[in-house]
């Protein structure tokens with residue numbers, strides 16, 4: 193195939209070039225399959241009408257630069273500034289900024305705006321990787337606190353006020369270095385706590401609170417009693433919503449809300465400009481507006497209420513049939529506890545995909561289905577049929593296994609500066625020989641994108657044993673090899 197110069201022949205190159213088919217993948221539709229994954233608009237069916245109408249226009253008509261009448265998220269004038277102002281007013285927030293790099297980009301900007309290099313930040317162990325990355329970008333010290341862990345399913349739950357009180361009691365000596373605190377609300381699987389009392393506690397310490405509400409934009413719709421309160425209502429200073437995960441936005445759309453006076457809007461704008469493209473997509477910005485307008489309009493709330501009622505009814509009926517669906521606080525996330533029936537979640541996921549049903553989040557103990565904002569006619573029958581068949585094909589454990597909780601201390605700080613360890617010269621060694629070495633990498637199964645090891649953390653025997661166990665539990669996601677800092681004694685001396 194290679195010619196004498198070591199290059200591919202012309203014909204092979206042409207064949208490879210012609211074989212590029214991404215666009216075909218995007219338009220493939222199989223009427224016999226159900227997609228219970230994100231984005232929440234369910235391949236367009238849950239998109240608001242105005243954005244659907246826009247997409248019916250001449251393709252590309254809407255793809256505009258930052259013309260003066262349109263502006264951008266950081267401009268003072270123009271349609272985007274007006275739109276951000278209007279939606280902030282509607283929601284009762286001080287300011288709002290649209291984002292086109294997902295919750296990821298806005299979370300990172302938000303954290304960098306409330307911290308200075310060298311300071312520490314209080315983070316739960318189930319923090320999304322984007323905030324660990326922000327620590328590396330901003331030279332921040334992550335102070336990680338452990339969470340309640342459910343051994344039957346392998347999920348961590350959000351903390352309540354008394355859990356956080358214990359964490360605060362365990363924070364010395366690093367407490368004085370902490371500049372801000374982060375909460376994740378809800379979790380990927382839709383578990384949520386009342387965060388208002390937790391935010392009050394953190395405020396008493398003098399810290400601004402950033403709530404990663406990537407999965408809970410719909411909590412802000414104000415349908416009280418139907419969903420947990422949003423960080424907006426609970427008094428958080430900064431709240432980030434991923435509009436494609438929990439509202440009717442296109443992928444990459446997100447919004448950042450600012451409340452109160454603890455955070456200076458100009459420091460936010462500065463860090464937004466560090467991480468934002470200078471050419472934000474006008475289509476995505478319009479989709480931010482459209483998703484939020486829908487969520488906070490009477491019609492949008494009515495639609496959401498219908499989706500929630502349908503989801504609750506579906507859950508009730510499937511449970512009545514015997515399907516073990518776990519309790520959570522978001523009716524739009526269905527957690528099937530497959531291990532409870534002796535079925536491994538990854539095997540279940542592969543089987544269901546072959547049989548026309550794709551879940552959002554496969555884990556060893558559970559499969560989480562995201563119902564999103566689309567109507568799902570006939571879904572109960574569709575799931576029930578597959579669930580009955582899968583129970584016959586895949587159930588294999590006689591004794592249902594339980595999960596070993598991760599051996600995290602209640603509060604821990606990486607032994608080495610996270611950013612230094614991440615950038616350090618590294619070597620890949622087998623896990624079994626890594627005792628007392630310092631990790632130079634993030635180990636982070638995706639989804640859910642929650643790190644189980646962050647750069648700079650030291651690997652003790654308990655951690656290694658637990659990680660080795662995980663390599664069997666997350667096939668293809670974790671490795672028996674690990675990257676460790678190569679010249680750690682020199683680096684530790686230089687800190």
Ligand SMILES: Cc1ncc(COP(=O)(O)O)c(C=O)c1O
Pocket residue numbers: 293294295296297320322376379380404406407434435437444445446639640641
């Ligand atoms: C808790 C949490 N926060 C933030 C994000 C990042 O969201 P986005 O994909 O919109 O960047 C995710 C993505 O999975 C997440 O699960």
